[in-house]
Amino acid sequence: MPGIRPNVRAMAGYVPGEQPREDGVIKLNTNENPYPPSPKVFDAIRQTLTGDRLRKYPDPTGTQFRKTAARILDVDPEAILIGNGSDDILTILTRTFVPEGGCIVSLTPSYILYASLAEIQNARIEKVPFQSDWSLPHPWPVTDADLTFLANPNSPSGTVIDASAIQRLIEQCQGPVVLDEAYADFASCNGLAFARTGKAIVTRSLSKSYALAGIRFGFAVADPAIIREMLKVKDSYNCDVLSLAAATAALEDQNYFRTVRDRILATRTRMTAQLQELGFQVTPSQANFVWCQRSDRPVKPIYERLKEHRILVRYMNYPGYGDGLRISVGSDLEIDRLLAVLSDILT
Amino acid sequence: MPGIRPNVRAMAGYVPGEQPREDGVIKLNTNENPYPPSPKVFDAIRQTLTGDRLRKYPDPTGTQFRKTAARILDVDPEAILIGNGSDDILTILTRTFVPEGGCIVSLTPSYILYASLAEIQNARIEKVPFQSDWSLPHPWPVTDADLTFLANPNSPSGTVIDASAIQRLIEQCQGPVVLDEAYADFASCNGLAFARTGKAIVTRSLSKSYALAGIRFGFAVADPAIIREMLKVKDSYNCDVLSLAAATAALEDQNYFRTVRDRILATRTRMTAQLQELGFQVTPSQANFVWCQRSDRPVKPIYERLKEHRILVRYMNYPGYGDGLRISVGSDLEIDRLLAVLSDILT
Numbered sequence: 001m002p003g004i005r006p007n008v009r010a011m012a013g014y015v016p017g018e019q020p021r022e023d024g025v026i027k028l029n030t031n032e033n034p035y036p037p038s039p040k041v042f043d044a045i046r047q048t049l050t051g052d053r054l055r056k057y058p059d060p061t062g063t064q065f066r067k068t069a070a071r072i073l074d075v076d077p078e079a080i081l082i083g084n085g086s087d088d089i090l091t092i093l094t095r096t097f098v099p100e101g102g103c104i105v106s107l108t109p110s111y112i113l114y115a116s117l118a119e120i121q122n123a124r125i126e127k128v129p130f131q132s133d134w135s136l137p138h139p140w141p142v143t144d145a146d147l148t149f150l151a152n153p154n155s156p157s158g159t160v161i162d163a164s165a166i167q168r169l170i171e172q173c174q175g176p177v178v179l180d181e182a183y184a185d186f187a188s189c190n191g192l193a194f195a196r197t198g199k200a201i202v203t204r205s206l207s208k209s210y211a212l213a214g215i216r217f218g219f220a221v222a223d224p225a226i227i228r229e230m231l232k233v234k235d236s237y238n239c240d241v242l243s244l245a246a247a248t249a250a251l252e253d254q255n256y257f258r259t260v261r262d263r264i265l266a267t268r269t270r271m272t273a274q275l276q277e278l279g280f281q282v283t284p285s286q287a288n289f290v291w292c293q294r295s296d297r298p299v300k301p302i303y304e305r306l307k308e309h310r311i312l313v314r315y316m317n318y319p320g321y322g323d324g325l326r327i328s329v330g331s332d333l334e335i336d337r338l339l340a341v342l343s344d345i346l347t
Numbered sequence: 348m349p350g351i352r353p354n355v356r357a358m359a360g361y362v363p364g365e366q367p368r369e370d371g372v373i374k375l376n377t378n379e380n381p382y383p384p385s386p387k388v389f390d391a392i393r394q395t396l397t398g399d400r401l402r403k404y405p406d407p408t409g410t411q412f413r414k415t416a417a418r419i420l421d422v423d424p425e426a427i428l429i430g431n432g433s434d435d436i437l438t439i440l441t442r443t444f445v446p447e448g449g450c451i452v453s454l455t456p457s458y459i460l461y462a463s464l465a466e467i468q469n470a471r472i473e474k475v476p477f478q479s480d481w482s483l484p485h486p487w488p489v490t491d492a493d494l495t496f497l498a499n500p501n502s503p504s505g506t507v508i509d510a511s512a513i514q515r516l517i518e519q520c521q522g523p524v525v526l527d528e529a530y531a532d533f534a535s536c537n538g539l540a541f542a543r544t545g546k547a548i549v550t551r552s553l554s555k556s557y558a559l560a561g562i563r564f565g566f567a568v569a570d571p572a573i574i575r576e577m578l579k580v581k582d583s584y585n586c587d588v589l590s591l592a593a594a595t596a597a598l599e600d601q602n603y604f605r606t607v608r609d610r611i612l613a614t615r616t617r618m619t620a621q622l623q624e625l626g627f628q629v630t631p632s633q634a635n636f637v638w639c640q641r642s643d644r645p646v647k648p649i650y651e652r653l654k655e656h657r658i659l660v661r662y663m664n665y666p667g668y669g670d671g672l673r674i675s676v677g678s679d680l681e682i683d684r685l686l687a688v689l690s691d692i693l694t
Binding site: 002003004005008009011012013014016017019021027030032033034035036037041042045046049050051052053054055056057058059060084085087088091095096097098099100101113116120122146147174175176207211212213214215216226229231232233235236237238239240241242243246 | 349350351352355356358359360361363364366368374377379380381382383384388389392393396397398399400401402403404405406407431432434435438442443444445446447448460463467469493494521522523554558559560561562563573576578579580582583584585586587588589590593
C-alpha cells in the first residue's frame with residue numbers, strides 16, 4: 001500500500017483481550033466489573049434519549065461531567081479533560097508531548113498499549129524493568145523522556161508505587177509523568193495530590209470501577225495550563241451525549257460505587273487466599289485482578305483447560321518475569337466456579 | 348508549560364460552531380438535522396441498555412454495523428472502518444499517512460479542521476483555492492502531498508465536484524485522495540465507486556443525514572488493505588455499544604432516512620428561492636445548508652441581527668471569496684421564522 005507511514009506498516013497493532021460474542025462464557029480476562037453500573041446511569045441515559053439531544057452536537061468539553069468530577073475529586077473543573085475512554089486520553093497525551101523521533105518511557109511488565117502509542121507516533125519506546133518486588137529502580141535510568149507512563153496500580157501485577165517513590169520519580173524526570181490510574185479506585189492510595197499541584201498528570205477510566213467499559217469514558221486531571229493544550233489536540237466532540245450523561249450519573253452515585261467496590265475488594269481477598277491454597281503464588285493486588293504464577297508447573301495448560309471450561313483469563317508471559325495468569329475479580333458466583341474448575345484441573 | 352510540542356503550543360485550536368445551552372434558539376449554524384433520528388434508533392438504544400452490555404467492552408471493529416453498512420452501500424465489510432464521528436476518521440487518516448513535516452492539501456474555502464489536523468501532526472498544510480465557480484484548478488498544483496482532502500459536497504459552498512474531475516484529481520495526486528462525504532446523502536452523486544475500486548478513501552458521517560450528531564458516529568470506506576493499516580492507528584474501542592447500536596439501526600431504516608432527506612431537499616429548494624428573492628446570491632447547494640452572499644450590503648450585521656432574534660447562522664469570511672452566511676436547512680417552521688426575520692431586517 002503506497003503512502004502508509006513506515007512506522008505504521010511495521011506495527012503489529014495492539015490486540016485487545018478476547019471479547020467472545022456467545023453467552024455463557026465467564027469473562028475474567030479484561031478486568032470488566034462483574035456488576036452492572038448504577039441504576040442512576042440507566043435513568044440518566046433514558047432521560048437523554050430525546051430527538052433533540054441525539055440530533056444536536058454534544059457539549060465539546062463536558063461541562064456538567066467536569067463539575068461533578070471536580071466536586072467529588074476535589075479538583076478544579078478546568079483541570080479535567082474528558083476522553084472517549086482513557087485510551088483516548090493516552091493518545092491525546094502522546095500527541096501533545098511527544099514529537100516524531102521522541103521518547104516514551106514505560107515500565108515493564110505493564111500495559112503494552114504504551115508501546116503501541118509510541119509506534120503510531122513514530123517515537124522510541126524505552127522500557128524500564130520493574131525490580132523483582134515491583135518497585136521502581138533508583139536512580140531512574142531514563143530522565144530525558146518526552147513522556148513517562150506509570151500504570152498505578154500496575155497490570156498485570158496489581159501492585160502500587162507509593163507517594164514517596166512517585167515523588168522521587170517526578171524529581172528525576174524532565175518531561176511529564178503520567179500516572180495511569182485506571183485501577184486506582186481499587187487501591188489504598190492515588191496520585192491526585194500530584195495532579196492538583198501540577199506535578200503529574202493523572203488519567204482515570206470509568207470502565208472498571210464504574211462498570212462502564214461499554215460506553216467508553218475516561219478523563220485526565222492535570223494543571224489547567226496543560227489541559228488547555230490537550231484540548232487543542234482532542235477531537236472537538238470526542239464524547240457523546242449518552243456517555244456524558246452516563247458518566248456524570250455514575251460519578252454522582254458514590255454510595256453505589258462504594259458498595260460495588262467493597263464487594264469486589266472482599267472477593268479479591270477471598271480469591272487470593274484460595275488461589276494460594278491451590279498452589280499459586282499470588283501477588284497482593286490493589287486492583288480488580290490478581291496476578292497468579294506457579295513455580296511447580298507450567299501455567300499455559302491451565303489457561304487452556306480453563307478456556308475449555310468456558311472460563312477466560314489472561315495468559316501473559318514476560319521474559320525475565322516468567323509467565324502467569326491475570327485473573328479479573330469476578331462476581332462471587334464466577335469466582336466459585338473458577339476455583340472449582342481450577343481445583344479439578346490441578347488435582 | 349515545559350514539554351508541550353511547539354506545534355501544539357503555537358496552535359489556536361479548532362473552534363466548533365456555537366452550541367448554546369439555553370432553549371428557544373433556532374440553530375442553523377452547525378448543519379444538524381432538524382428532525383429526530385429514526386424511532387428504530389431509540390428502540391435499539393433501549394434494547395442495548397442492559398447491565399451486561401454497558402459493563403463489557405464493545406466489539407472493537409463494529410462487526411454488525413459494518414455488515415449493515417456494507418449491504419446498504421454495496422461494499423465489502425472489510426472495506427469499512429468505524430469512527431467516533433468522522434472527525435475521528437480524519438484524525439486516523441492523518442496519522443496513518445502523514446509524517447511529521449509531511450504535507451496535507453486541502454481546498455479553500457473548505458472545512459478548516461484539515462488545517463488543524465496538519466498543525467497537530469506538525470505537518471504542512473497547503474491550501475489550494477477553488478476556482479471562482481467552485482471547480483478544481485487544472486492542472487492540479489500540489490501533486491506530492493501525503494494526503495489530499497476534498498470535502499464533497501464542500502462547505503461553505505454546498506457545491507460538488509463531479510466524478511470526471513475527481514478522476515482527474517486522483518490521477519494527478521501521488522498520495523491518497525480523501526473524499527470527505529459528510530454531506531453526500533444530500534447530493535445527487537457520491538464517490539463510493541472510487542472507494543470500491545481502491546482509488547480514493549471515502550469518509551461518511553451519521554451526524555447530518557441520520558440526525559445523530561449527539562452520538563458521534565462516522566466511518567471510512569477504502570481498500571481493505573488500507574483499512575487494515577488504519578485499524579492499527581485507531582483506539583481499540585473507539586465506538587461505544589450505544590452508538591454502535593444507534594448507528595446500525597439508523598442505517599437499517601432506509602425508508603425513514605429517505606423521507607427525512609427528501610423533506611430537507613424540498614425545504615432547501617424553497618429557502619434558496621426565497622433567499623434569492625430577499626436579495627441574496629445563493630450558491631445552488633447539494634448539502635443541508637446554503638451559502639448566501641450579498642453584493643449590495645455587508646452581511647455581518649445581518650448575522651448579528653439574526654442572533655439578537657435568537658437565530659444562529661454561521662458568518663464566514665474568506666479572503667478572495669468575500670464573506671457570507673452559511674445557513675443550515677432547518678425545519679419548515681424554523682425556515683419560515685428565519686425568512687420572516689430576514690425580511691424585517693432587510694426592509
